[in-house]
Amino acid sequence: MALIALRRSFPPPSSFRGSGALAAAARNHQPANPGPAVPLDSRHLWLCSLLQRGPSRVRFHHALCKKFHSENGKDLQPAGERVLSPVRNWDALKRDLKKENEKAFCRRLNSCTSSEELLGVVNTLETLPDTLAAAALQRICEVERRPSDQRLPKEILEHSAFQALCFRFERAPSDLSNAALVTGLRALILLHVDPQSRLIINLVAECHNRLRRGGLESHNLCILGESLIRLQGAACMMLELILCQLRGKKLETFTPEDTVAIYRILQACPEKADQHQTFLNAINNFAPSIVSHLSPKSISQILTALVVLDQTQAMPLVIKLGKSVVRYIPYFTNEELRKVLEAFIYFGHYDRFFMRALEQHIASLCLTLDPAVTSTVMEYCSKKLILSKPILNAVAENFVCQSEKFSPTQIAELIEPFGKLNYLPPNATALFTKLENVLSTRFSSFPPKTLLRLLHSCSLIECHPVNFMARLFSPIFLQQLQGGQLYLDRLSLARLTQLFMTSVLECPFYKGPKLLPRYQVKSFLTPCCSLETPMDFPLYKSVMMGLIDLLGSRLYFASKVLTPYCYTIDVEIKLDEEGFALPFTADEEVHKRVALCIDGPKRFCSDSKHLLGKEAIKQRHLQLLGYQVVQVPCHDVEMLKSRLEVVEYLQRKIFAQNSAIKW
Known part of the structure; x- marks a missing residue:
């Protein structure tokens, strides 16, 4: 027509x-x-x-499509037809x-x-x-x-x-x-x-x-800004003028699409974030009001921009976006969902409703999960210490079925959370058999530090990489691990040391090379990179007061004891042959050593009573070294209402094997 x-x-x-x-x-x-x-x-x-979108005042009939002509240049009517309306109605027509x-x-x-x-x-x-x-x-x-x-x-x-x-x-x-x-x-x-x-x-x-x-409206400024970035890059001279004019506009005139576009424009020049921080603050405060009108793609783009621009002060906006994400999880593309998860990792955002929706989504996809999304989901669970069995089980099934699709880095990101969260999936045998096959065929393609992290995480859950320990302790691998640096970083040395202890304590059948002493650390507890979780001081204080009442003096127990085996014991109590406590300075007549593990909330998975992998291996190794390990978890102590109840609880825990000993 x-x-x-x-x-x-x-x-x-x-x-x-x-x-x-x-x-x-x-x-x-x-x-x-x-x-x-x-x-x-x-x-x-x-x-x-x-x-x-409303109906026109004049219906568009076929008769009106005929040729128009005018005799005097002003009066207009179809040839051969009567005039439909007065002249004043022609503008409307x-x-x-x-x-x-x-x-x-x-x-x-x-x-x-x-x-x-x-x-x-x-x-x-x-x-x-x-x-x-x-x-x-x-x-x-x-x-x-x-x-x-x-x-x-x-x-x-x-x-x-x-x-x-x-x-x-x-x-x-x-x-x-x-x-x-x-x-x-x-x-x-x-x-x-x-x-x-x-x-x-x-x-x-x-x-x-x-x-x-200054004749462009807000919407046109946003379109122009993004176009110039694509054409000339973030260094475009006109971009500053565009942002200056956008700052002068009223926030109420910005549509949701304009707001998202402003974030994308600012994201293109993160080095200027400080210069435009006042404008950013205003946008961050305005954006929550339009969250309900945003599409999944727009939500993902705003979260990505907030990460690039390091807007850690915009947590109210992040929380509002996080609540909106819950209903959109099935509608995100793989890339959008990955960006959302990366933003939540960056800002440390956690929402149980989001996790519930994410679990349902991942479980429904299971065998068709995208490798990039899978590794990011596992990284999110690992960073937030979330023991989500539906997600971990689905990921384990996915890896067994399509391991060839994962890169070495993605494989490490996928497996490490199992060790960190101390969880074995139902198909653990198939999972680690597949992992062993992948490592056997692609060992050289794994970056040295990535490989060390991967194998160390396996040892945390008693899936010991015996077939690869000889390679790990070889001078060639240690040299590759060190790279061009003068010394190996302390965290890598700690992992190597713990793997060596695992080979000695849990794999006595291993007869391969040993780790040289110069690659072994003296303590797993260090301020910056630790394989142990520091003791929770408020919890320790409650337990210490109970121990003083129970044992009669502070003399009968020691705190933060570094053992010859690199582990630091929260509280050590020495017992003689009859089960009585000895002063912590005693070296003779020591028949048994009690290692009291005062486990605060940071030693457990989030919102769970499930011990983390690094704490589980510590308690396992201490038992193999001859200690009587007594776990005092925070959720038990929190239930005790008086000091007397604390004392009775500690007596049951410490002297459970010797009922003749009474306080």
């Missing part, structure tokens, strides 16, 4: 011609005199969402006709599934306003979705309708509306038109002129 141009004494609306008139105009380079056009919403350019035609064109654009089909639609039209021309270019972008380094096919670039569209924007950019100007520029940039072409240069120059005059 061709668009109708109603001719009156005033200039015609902005338009350009299709296959006939458009091509002729492109050949002759004759400038047109386009008038103002209706701005187009960039959120749904092909849907023309700025057009009113013209607007209705224009809206109907634009809606019809938008519907045709939206129905196109290829650039050729789309250009064919454009080629059939006699007139096209500049805003709809920009919409056509934008729709080509949506249909093509080509990689960032791939240009349009030659047949599209040389298509007469496409060249006419480009010429329409090149010949008179000053006549374009603001919406058409910035939308057309964005579309042409996304279509990888040569940045040095006269078309792009003219459009950028016109945008610069309007920007200096």
Whole structure:
């Protein structure tokens, strides 16, 4: 259906011609005199969402599509038909006709599934306003979705309708509306038109002129800012002027899409975050009010920008976004979900409703999980110490079925949480058999430190990597582990030492090379990189008072005792052969040593009574070294209401094997 141009004494609306008139105009380079056009919403350019959706006041009948003519240049009526309305109603009729035609064109654009089909639609039209021309270019972008380094096919670039569209924007950019100007520029940039072409240069120059005059609205500023970043990078000189003008706008005028675009613009230049922090603070305070209107993609983009811009003070916004994420988890793409999880890891955000929804989502995918998402989900559980059995079980099944899809780093990120969280899945045998096969065939492809972390985490849950210990303790591997540094980092040395202790205490059948003394540490408890969790002081204080009452003096127990085996015992009590406590300074007549493990909340998985892997291996090794290990967990002590109850509890714990001893 061709668009109708109603001719009156005033200039015609902005338009350009299709296959006939458009091509002729492109050949002759004759400038047109386009008038103002209706701005187009960039959120749904092909849907023309700025057009009113209500019914027109005049129904668009076929009879109105006939040729119009005017005898005196003012009175307008269809040939051979009676006048439909007075002259004062022609403006309304013209607007209705224009809206109907634009809606019809938008519907045709939206129905196109290829650039050729789309250009064919454009080629059939006699007139096209500049805003709809920009919409056509934008729709080509949506249909093509080509990689960032791939240009349009030659047949599209040389298509007469496409060249006419480009010429329409090149010949008179000053006549374009603001919406058409910035939308057309964005579309042409996304279509990888040569940045040095006269078309792009003219459009950028016109945008610069309007920007200096301050005539661009908030939405157009956002579109222009993102387009210039894509075209010229974050160092673009106009970007600062755009941000300056955006700062001067009222926050209430920003749509949700504008707010997201501002975050993306600022994300492109994180080095200027401090310079724009006041503006960022205002946006961070405003953004929670529009969270309910954001799409999953927009939520993911805002969270990513907050991470890049290091907005740790924007926790109210992060929490609000986190609550909104819960209902969108099934609708995120793999990349979007990964970005959300990375942001939650960065900000330390945890929500039980989010975890419940994530568990359902991961369990439903199970065997089709994306490796990148899988490793990020496991990293989130590991960082937050979340023992989520549905997630861990699904991930274990996924790895057994498609281990070849995982990179060495992703394999380590997938396996480490099992050791850290001290959890063996139901298919543990199949999981670690598959892991052993992967390591046997791809051992050299694993970075040395990644491999050490992986095998150490296996030992935490008694899945000892005996077949690989000889390689770990070999001088060649230790040299690779050290790299170009003068010394190995302390955490790597601690892991090597604990693996060596595991080979001695839990794998007596291992007869391979030993770890050289110079690679062994003296203590696993260090301030910066520790294989033990420091003692919780408030909990220790409660237990200490109970021990004084129980044993009669502070002399009968020692605190923070470093053993010859690298472990630090929270409280050590020495007993003689009859089961009585000896002074902690005694070295003779010591028949038994009691290692009291005062386990605070940080030694357990989050919201759980499940001990972490590094604490489990410590207690296991102390028992093998001859200590009587007595665990005093925080959740037990918190239930005791008086000092007397604490004393009775400690007596039952410490002297349970000798009922004759009474306090």
